[in-house]
Amino acid sequence: MKRIFRSFSKVFPKSFLEDTHEMLRFADFELDAEIWLGEIVTVALCISAVMVWLSTYSSSSFFILSAVIVPIIYLVGAYSIPFFIAEDRAEKVEKILPNALQLMSSNILAGMTPFQAMKLASRDEFGALKNELDRVTAKSLGTESFSTSVKEIAKHIRLPALERSLKLFVRSIESGGHLSKVLDETAKDINDSLMLKQEMISNVRSYAVLIVLTVMIGAPLLFNVSILFTERLNTLKQGFSTSSAEDFGMDLLVSESFDPNFLIGISAVIVAVTSTIASLLIGVIVSGKEKYGIRYAFVMVPTSLIIFYGVRIIVHTLV
Incomplete structure (x- = not known):
């Protein structure tokens, strides 16, 4: 098995292997960098294979997307563990x-x-x-x-x-x-x-809080308002004929409609990407290292998506 793991690790550049070996040493992990990388790559490929197999039993594209996204999340998470252990030790x-x-x-x-x-x-x-x-x-x-x-x-x-x-x-x-x-x-x-570092962190903490509130609450709320407007506009279009809408000068009601499901999907992607970028920015603000923000991403991204879909359910319940 070790030979197989080493063969998988050869896809990485030599400089990356050296950096990984150094990171494992800083984390006090007595592991071979090539074998360790080969193991996590093997697990990621197995996860992808399982998702592809599950997609054969479903017509949904969810499992196909998961076959790409889930292994990437796993690789980032697995590689982040020794990095954060090394940072915590330091x-x-x-x-x-x-x-x-x-x-x-x-x-x-x-x-x-x-x-x-x-x-x-x-x-x-x-x-x-x-x-x-x-x-x-x-x-x-x-x-x-x-x-x-x-x-x-x-x-x-x-x-x-x-x-x-x-x-x-x-x-x-x-x-x-x-x-x-x-x-x-x-x-x-x-x-x-x-003492100077703690003072600087205290001074910029308000900026981090503002970023979190904007990304996790403001963005999901505004996206849901836009989607709701699109859905209501599509409903109005169904009640107007083309001739009557043109007579009243309401050309917007006869233009091509947007698919709300497409808007929901693209909005969720934007929320996830924005949350990831914001977490990296918070990592720079707090510790001066963008990699440190990865640990915030594992909290901010799921929370932002939960708030996004939660607000959507609440809006549809109230309206």
């Missing part, structure tokens, strides 16, 4: 990193060596960072040097602040600098960055 480490650096600084001031300071700074509340610190101390007791082991932490946690801190830590050890002061200043800079 976010948690960023919050506790200043405390870890200050603890190592205190240990060094107490007369410990950098190795001892890092080993004793490994605490359970540090989560993923604790695992990396334990890995460093274990490797340093073997054949690998302490400085080289420290640099490898950045290969398992995708966090620029951590990578910069590790470089300063290693450089201070190698140059004989005031390591304790460097760690304290680095911790202070990270704390200031976190």
Whole structure:
């Protein structure tokens, strides 16, 4: 089976395979990137095959469309899982990193060596960072040097602040600098960055709320009003003859009619696409990364469609 999975993964470019391997490492997944990609592609093809098979028992185009759309949603969702796990690990480490650096600084001031300071700074509340610190101390007791082991932490946690801190830590050890002061200043800079980041998020949160309300409530409501107008216009056309409508100058009533079902379908597609784009935009606003908005898309798109069809039912009930 592994050979089959590897053959499926060959459809992806080499750069994409390398990025996937890096992402799995950041997520702390001990998986082969080629096999993992081959597995999710195989599952997607199976889903598509099942949908095509079901379409043979129905005249509706629903299963044909599902044979394309559902596998794509599955692929995006499956690929997003390790990405968000890696991002969550980095976010948690960023919050506790200043405390870890200050603890190592205190240990060094107490007369410990950098190795001892890092080993004793490994605490359970540090989560993923604790695992990396334990890995460093274990490797340093073997054949690998302490400085080289420290640099490898950045290969398992995708966090620029951590990578910069590790470089300063290693450089201070190698140059004989005031390591304790460097760690304290680095911790202070990270704390200031976190406070600034939180302030920026608070300032732009109102824009995110406005986007959500517009896309999830405003758009479905306006589309339903347009569809209702079209349906009422078609009803009026049936009650007017061509000659009488032209006599009254109401050429609109004798023009070609729109199919309401077509408008409903195209409106649902537009709502789904708009919600997806809006969720990516919210990801940029909140975290500066459009990929982060994918997690919002899995909530916004279904909710927008539910509101769209829900408003349609309510409008037809009241009118």
